[in-house]
Amino acid sequence: MGSLGEIDEEKxxxxxxxxxxxxxxxxxxxxxxxxxxxxxxxKELLEAMDFNLQDEPTDNSTLLDHCKDILxxxxxxxxQRFFNQLFCGLDTYGFGGQILTDALNGAMYTYETAPxxxxxxxxxxxxxxxxVGYKTGNGTMCPGGTYSNMLAINxxxxxxxxxxxxxxxxSTKPLVLFTSEQCHYSIEKSAxxxxxxxxxxxxxxxxxxGKMLPSDLERKIEETITEGKLPFMVNATAGTTVLGAFxxxxxxxxxxxxxxxxxxxxxxxxxxxxxxEKHKHLCKGIERSxxxxxxxxxxxxxxxxxxxxxxxxKEIMKECHSLNVPYLxxxxxxAYDPSFDVGHExxxxxxxxxxxxxxxxxxxxxxxxxxxxxxxxxxxxxxLATQVQTRKWFKLVLEEPECTNVSFWFVxxxxxxxxxxxxxxxxxxxxxxxxxYEKLSHVAPIxxxxxxxxxxxLITYTTVxxxxxxxxxxxxxxxxxxADLDFVLDEIEKLGRDL
Amino acid sequence: MGSLGEIDEEKxxxxxxxxxxxxxxxxxxxxxxxxxxxxxxxKELLEAMDFNLQDEPTDNSTLLDHCKDILxxxxxxxxQRFFNQLFCGLDTYGFGGQILTDALNGAMYTYETAPxxxxxxxxxxxxxxxxVGYKTGNGTMCPGGTYSNMLAINxxxxxxxxxxxxxxxxSTKPLVLFTSEQCHYSIEKSAxxxxxxxxxxxxxxxxxxGKMLPSDLERKIEETITEGKLPFMVNATAGTTVLGAFxxxxxxxxxxxxxxxxxxxxxxxxxxxxxxEKHKHLCKGIERSxxxxxxxxxxxxxxxxxxxxxxxxKEIMKECHSLNVPYLxxxxxxAYDPSFDVGHExxxxxxxxxxxxxxxxxxxxxxxxxxxxxxxxxxxxxxLATQVQTRKWFKLVLEEPECTNVSFWFVxxxxxxxxxxxxxxxxxxxxxxxxxYEKLSHVAPIxxxxxxxxxxxLITYTTVxxxxxxxxxxxxxxxxxxADLDFVLDEIEKLGRDL
Numbered sequence: 001m002g003s004l005g006e007i008d009e010e011k012x013x014x015x016x017x018x019x020x021x022x023x024x025x026x027x028x029x030x031x032x033x034x035x036x037x038x039x040x041x042x043k044e045l046l047e048a049m050d051f052n053l054q055d056e057p058t059d060n061s062t063l064l065d066h067c068k069d070i071l072x073x074x075x076x077x078x079x080q081r082f083f084n085q086l087f088c089g090l091d092t093y094g095f096g097g098q099i100l101t102d103a104l105n106g107a108m109y110t111y112e113t114a115p116x117x118x119x120x121x122x123x124x125x126x127x128x129x130x131x132v133g134y135k136t137g138n139g140t141m142c143p144g145g146t147y148s149n150m151l152a153i154n155x156x157x158x159x160x161x162x163x164x165x166x167x168x169x170x171s172t173k174p175l176v177l178f179t180s181e182q183c184h185y186s187i188e189k190s191a192x193x194x195x196x197x198x199x200x201x202x203x204x205x206x207x208x209x210g211k212m213l214p215s216d217l218e219r220k221i222e223e224t225i226t227e228g229k230l231p232f233m234v235n236a237t238a239g240t241t242v243l244g245a246f247x248x249x250x251x252x253x254x255x256x257x258x259x260x261x262x263x264x265x266x267x268x269x270x271x272x273x274x275x276x277e278k279h280k281h282l283c284k285g286i287e288r289s290x291x292x293x294x295x296x297x298x299x300x301x302x303x304x305x306x307x308x309x310x311x312x313x314k315e316i317m318k319e320c321h322s323l324n325v326p327y328l329x330x331x332x333x334x335a336y337d338p339s340f341d342v343g344h345e346x347x348x349x350x351x352x353x354x355x356x357x358x359x360x361x362x363x364x365x366x367x368x369x370x371x372x373x374x375x376x377x378x379x380x381x382x383x384l385a386t387q388v389q390t391r392k393w394f395k396l397v398l399e400e401p402e403c404t405n406v407s408f409w410f411v412x413x414x415x416x417x418x419x420x421x422x423x424x425x426x427x428x429x430x431x432x433x434x435x436x437y438e439k440l441s442h443v444a445p446i447x448x449x450x451x452x453x454x455x456x457x458l459i460t461y462t463t464v465x466x467x468x469x470x471x472x473x474x475x476x477x478x479x480x481x482x483a484d485l486d487f488v489l490d491e492i493e494k495l496g497r498d499l
Numbered sequence: 500m501g502s503l504g505e506i507d508e509e510k511x512x513x514x515x516x517x518x519x520x521x522x523x524x525x526x527x528x529x530x531x532x533x534x535x536x537x538x539x540x541x542k543e544l545l546e547a548m549d550f551n552l553q554d555e556p557t558d559n560s561t562l563l564d565h566c567k568d569i570l571x572x573x574x575x576x577x578x579q580r581f582f583n584q585l586f587c588g589l590d591t592y593g594f595g596g597q598i599l600t601d602a603l604n605g606a607m608y609t610y611e612t613a614p615x616x617x618x619x620x621x622x623x624x625x626x627x628x629x630x631v632g633y634k635t636g637n638g639t640m641c642p643g644g645t646y647s648n649m650l651a652i653n654x655x656x657x658x659x660x661x662x663x664x665x666x667x668x669x670s671t672k673p674l675v676l677f678t679s680e681q682c683h684y685s686i687e688k689s690a691x692x693x694x695x696x697x698x699x700x701x702x703x704x705x706x707x708x709g710k711m712l713p714s715d716l717e718r719k720i721e722e723t724i725t726e727g728k729l730p731f732m733v734n735a736t737a738g739t740t741v742l743g744a745f746x747x748x749x750x751x752x753x754x755x756x757x758x759x760x761x762x763x764x765x766x767x768x769x770x771x772x773x774x775x776e777k778h779k780h781l782c783k784g785i786e787r788s789x790x791x792x793x794x795x796x797x798x799x800x801x802x803x804x805x806x807x808x809x810x811x812x813k814e815i816m817k818e819c820h821s822l823n824v825p826y827l828x829x830x831x832x833x834a835y836d837p838s839f840d841v842g843h844e845x846x847x848x849x850x851x852x853x854x855x856x857x858x859x860x861x862x863x864x865x866x867x868x869x870x871x872x873x874x875x876x877x878x879x880x881x882x883l884a885t886q887v888q889t890r891k892w893f894k895l896v897l898e899e900p901e902c903t904n905v906s907f908w909f910v911x912x913x914x915x916x917x918x919x920x921x922x923x924x925x926x927x928x929x930x931x932x933x934x935x936y937e938k939l940s941h942v943a944p945i946x947x948x949x950x951x952x953x954x955x956x957l958i959t960y961t962t963v964x965x966x967x968x969x970x971x972x973x974x975x976x977x978x979x980x981x982a983d984l985d986f987v988l989d990e991i992e993k994l995g996r997d998l
Contacts, residue, residue: 007526011526014594014598015517018514018517021598026510039834040614042835042839046618053858054865055866055867056865057863057864058863063859067595071599074615078602085849086849092513095602096512096513098601100520100569102601102802103520103525103589104524106573107576107586112574112951113584114574115544115573116544116573119545119550143847144850145848147642150846165696165697168698169696170669170670170696175667185822188822189820193692197666197667197668198822200666200667304852326963328959330960330961334948335951335952347645347649348643349683352804364556365556366553442831445829448834449833449834458611462827469831
């Protein structure tokens with residue numbers, strides 16, 4: 001224990017850093033004129049900031065100056081004009097919950113170490129399973145959606161071939177999983193990691209809206225069986241990363257049931273729609289799945305990280321993952337029933353507490369507050385899509401986006417002669433080798449670079465299927481107004497008017 | 500953007516919750532009389548607290564009351580008498596760094612989204628590699644040591660059989676890895692997960708101090724080759740979970756080099772010794788390894804979570820993990836060199852920012868501050884071991900602990916007649932079937948239960964090898980005094996005096 005003076009000084013430091021954090025990252029970005037980013041290249045940043053780790057201590061006042069630099073040069077993901085990723089915002093209660101989590105510096109494996117958080121997580125997971133429609137089951141919070149999807153693949157494999165846990169994969173026939181060509185890349189990465197192999201991830205064709213074609217799925221499952229391989233899992237996506245498409249879960253579930261295949265729904269992005277009366281139809285059939293990934297840190301705007309894996313079978317996580325670990329999961333514990341030690345059901349040992357921030361937001365807003373927030377994001381996306389359609393030189397990639405992704409091209413003056421207008425819409429050349437497309441593909445990268453330098457907003461761009469680079473807007477934050485959305489289109493026009 | 504009144508109210512809430520967190524979890528536990536835990540069973544806790552998630556919102560004042568309950572019933576891992584796990588404490592600068600991290604709510608995949616944190620992580624990893632002795636290399640922060648070890652196993656497999664990434668494991672011969680019988684359970688769990696199988700994790704015998712026997716390793720590698728299997732990795736542990744043993748890395752490295760096997764060092768616990776001139780000899784030879792897990796959230800007392808994987812080969816992470824992901828890792832970015840987008844080298848997509856708290860602690864203390872803090876933990880462990888040896892009815896499991904784990908038995912009055920004293924030490928019966936051992940095995944669980952109810956301190960107990968339940972003390976926190984360590988032994992005697 002330090003002297004009283006030291007304690008006071010350290011306490012003031014904590015208050016000072018909190019005040020700085022609240023003012024600079026929570027309050028100031030509420031003024032839309034605050035830059036989303038003060039962009040520096042890696043080289044410039046190394047010159048602008050002192051990253052050096054030295055032998056001797058640094059005094060608190062100098063440390064606070066470093067903290068100011070960190071705040072200044074970091075991207076303000078809480079800014080309402082940060083539309084770059086599938087997460088954003090800085091919810092007050094979520095932020096408060098994080099601070100409380102940090103203060104308690106816990107780890108989620110035993111009830112002994114984390115009694116409140118273990119019970120809280122059980123309750124939150126139970127409520128989420130109710131929204132999915134699982135009558136019983138289990139689940140866990142994971143460090144990200146990739147991890148959740150990876151666990152799901154592992155559980156599906158265990159369900160089909162439990163012997164792999166002990167014997168490994170070298171004597172099994174090739175196990176095959178199916179997912180749409182527009183799914184998240186975590187499916188392939190996880191398949192590589194867990195020994196399935198990327199070549200055994202079969203890509204199912206999507207329709208023009210980015211939704212998996214059940215007929216193609218069925219055909220490919222049958223082909224695989226003919227080839228002597230073992231289909232064990234289908235991953236359906238509820239809200240794809242780029243277009244926000246929802247795979248037709250009902251039809252896919254019927255195919256999985258007919259072939260005795262584990263159905264996982266990657267609803268990392270679109271799962272939040274389950275909390276909305278208006279939009280839950282998008283996930284129709286999800287209760288027929290075996291597992292679901294749902295990231296509250298995405299469309300529900302819970303702070304990073306908060307990803308959930310829900311599983312229909314109550315015991316399978318334990319069967320698949322548990323080992324005998326006497327130093328942590330003592331079976332002769334006397335103070336409580338050791339079945340509350342959830343860690344033995346998981347692969348992780350120590351696990352960060354992710355539940356409190358989410359629970360506190362839920363408690364603060366109520367279920368109806370989440371519903372309204374989610375509905376507002378969908379309304380905003382609809383508004384933006386309409387505006388894009390209305391503006392002469394903007395064109396939607398998907399005419400009616402299903403989720404809150406809005407993807408579109410901006411056609412700058414120099415290539416307008418290569419396409420034409422019809423009934424208020426831009427018509428692109430039919431020939432995909434037309435030089436229009438090559439030129440259009442450079443527009444978004446150039447405007448993005450200017451956007452970063454201007455710092456006025458952040459939006460990503462990408463390609464998908466045969467579509468060249470377009471802007472992908474993501475709408476989540478309930479602070480976003482229609483004025484912000486108008487601004488986005490105005491700003492893109494402004495940044496690209498000389499192109 | 501809410502009205503000014505709403506913003507003020509939310510801002511006050513943030514200040515209130517921070518004040519509460521600082522006072523209850525950071526300041527109050529500095530008084531050792533504050534309970535480490537106010538223990539309730541799961542059933543009692545559900546009655547004592549309102550966990551319920553309702554439809555309607557909750558007002559800020561009620562929310563703060565809930566936060567008080569959360570703080571009251573949570574374990575104070577920051578308390579200097581929390582000795583239960585391989586982490587503890589609530590460092591002021593680490594806590595401050597967490598708050599700043601939360602405020603910036605970032606994700607580590609692209610420089611575009613996390614410029615400051617990407618650069619900071621590069622610098623921290625570089626400094627850690629210097630302590631390990633890698634002249635070049637790569638690395639990443641991971642959500643926990645299990646994850647770091649899992650990545651290491653995957654990289655080792657890729658290095659031996661790169662085709663598995665695409666083709667899966669079903670046509671390879673069994674891949675085998677070697678680890679000591681006292682290693683962390685994450686090795687087996689990861690092997691099960693990635694398709695190696697638990698049976699292909701070969702357990703190498705330890706000596707009485709818990710250190711891997713190189714002769715047994717060599718023998719088992721040769722056996723495995725004879726059986727037609729493919730040895731691809733040895734995991735050496737630098738600081739085992741229970742006894743704190745350091746495997747002899749130099750000798751193991753020579754065996755690995757001779758057989759062309761990847762050497763991973765799981766220094767999650769003991770890696771911090773590299774920062775101490777006095778103790779770095781424990782990891783002698785670590786620079787000959789191919790990868791290292793080192794968790795600053797353990798012996799360096801960085802807040803949860805902060806786990807690092809360091810890799811000697813610069814390019815292998817990218818080769819093993821990268822895929823083509825146009826929506827995130829655009830190759831036509833114009834504002835900066837896309838090689839700064841570290842996410843494509845990893846399996847994770849979004850990844851929580853773990854570096855800032857560590858960097859801020861390092862900046863605040865300096866390298867020498869970390870050194871002193873680590874040395875103090877070792878000194879405290881030595882003090883405790885000496886005290887245990889001095890006290891009549893206590894007995895060390897290991898006479899000279901290598902790390903800051905101190906494991907010991909307390910022999911209560913009712914079974915003292917079953918053993919005897921000699922030269923100031925308790926001598927246990929030679930016959931392991933003696934009823935003394937059965938009785939002794941109940942002592943730690945009973946005292947642990949009483950300790951939880953008393954709330955005065957927390958220590959875990961476990962078995963290892965043929966040793967029945969003993970207490971395992973973990974010493975990390977520099978606030979721990981010799982008075983705290985004397986208290987631990989006094990309190991165990993007091994709680995167990997009627998046994």
